[in-house]
Amino acid sequence: MNIIHTSDWHLGQHFFDRDRFEEHDAFLRFLLETIETRQVDLLIVSGDIFDTANPPREAERMYYRFLTRLGALGTCAAVIVGGNHDSAPHLDAPATILETLNIKVVGALPENTEEAVFHVPCQRDDTDPGVWVAAVPYLRDRDVRKAVAGESFDELSARTRAGIRAAYAEIAEMAQARSKGTPVIGTGHLTALGSSVSDSERTIHIGNLGSISGGDFPDAFDYVALGHIHTPQAVGGKETIRYSGSPIALSFSEASHPKEIRFIHATSGSLIQEPISVPTFRPLLRFKGEADTLKENLTHLEASDGGMTPWVELTVEGSLPSTTLNEELRTLAGEHGAEVLKVGLDTSHRPAAELSPGDVSISELKPEEVFQRRLEAYEGDVPADTLGQCFAHLLTLAQEAEK
Secondary structure: OOEOOOOOOOOEEEEOOOHHHHHHHHHHHHHHHHHHOOOOOEEEEEOOOOOOOOHEEEHHHHHHHHHHHHHHHEEEOEEEEEEOOOOOOOHOOOOHHHHHEEEEEOOOOOOOHHHHHHEEEEOOOOOOOEEEEEEEOOHHHHOOHHHHHHHOOHHHHHHHHHHHHHHHHHHHHHHHHHHHHOOOEEEEEOOOOOOOOOOOOOOOOOOOOOOOOOOOOOOOEEEEEEOOOOEEEEEOOOOEEEEEEOEEEEEEEHOOOOOOEEEEEEOOOEEEEEEEEEEOOOOOOOOOOOOOHHHHHOOOOOOOOOOOOOOEEEEEOOOOOOOOHHHHHHHHHHOOEEEEEEEEEOOOOOHHHOHHHHOOHHHOOOOHHHHHHHOOOOOOOOHHHHHHHHHHHHHHHHHHHHH
């Protein structure tokens, strides 16, 4: 049985007020073509299908158009689980209708966890035993623990992690009992300890509060298809526990990261996997240096193979730039077929006397960065790390409240 694992599409994302519809459409067409040419029997999407709980209408149209075309193939099933960016009710609402297309959606962990474990047969080959899937979505606090008045931060952390481990253990036991030797694929949307993150991942499970290690996933899983981390990687050196990563760069910090989907061939006796590289549909470019160096970089830009205008982030080093530099850089980039989305200033090596409040706009900073700057001037008794974790907790609660 042939399987593709992907995640973190973030359909509907706005990037410096620019939409990503063109890039996402190109990826979904690439994915569908790959499913056909590789004769894929099962597509697994491990969360963050959408970028927000209330995605733009065009993002929804793109999602359902893809699923309709996938269902029309008649040979590839799909399992889609919710992520922390997704609204679970929004994903689950059309689940019954999508099942007619052989598409299983698990936006939130079902009250009856047995409903999260099911068999996926191979439609192309009746002799293939197929696989069992333990479809675990993003686990919210209410899924894994009950609030206890007066508990400390450490107690909260320990109970959250224990709850996540217990949820996986219960579901893995069900899957193993039913599979009878057939491969079992688990899913998840969380931060695994030791994984490498980029700027675009929002805090999940209260920073590292609900993070678990690769060793916490039950041995019953032959492969664990994870989402949330945007860089493709194995967890804890275990090649069978993997993040597929996002299919397009979701921040300039991911500009140099390879993008891929995972191809898995599962049989009763083995599981073989390989990466399939995702083309760069729109280049994201980063340049850092003094003004003359940045201008030189922009004059040597090359046209994009995909035909999409490259987006550029520039960071100015050295002495305070002229008031016209911003416009000069943007104009120069436009003359060479690119668009500058951000011009920032590196103030780390500049004498304090040269700095002005306008050097860095608060709109260019994330909430975590603003809070971190405030912590640098903090002189209270509570450890700064603890305050940082608490702030991350509040951000997580605020994100869930939006859903």
